[in-house]
Amino acid sequence: MVNKNIIKGFFILFGLLFLFPNPVFAKTYYYQNFGVEIFVNKDSTFDVIERQTYYLDGNFGFFFRDIERKDLDHFSDIKVFDGDGNLIPEGQLDISWKGNRKHIQWNFERRDFEKELNKQPNFKSKNNNLV
8 A cells, every 4th residue: 555645745746846837948049140251362261251140038158150061171260259359268169070060159158138139259260172
């Protein structure tokens, strides 16, 4: 026979879950604007500048950009700038490969954004030769 105290405890715990549900933090983000400039160099490399404007509503602590390698030989000289043109220090960036994609992440102090447009970040890179 099942102990009645165990059954009571189960119902009390189950009831508390409905009284104190976990809070749900909604986040909304999307690109409001995404601009790209490409400059072809005489040595067959090309420089890319991306300017992004995010719409943000919620709590965020980083921006990121994944760039697929596709037919490119490699990426180099990757730099990230804020909306005012200030270079983001390397200590705030995580740049790595995730499969066939270069993952560039700018980490900053987590904060709430309330339906804000942010003209950041700007990504600059040198890309070598199509394979």
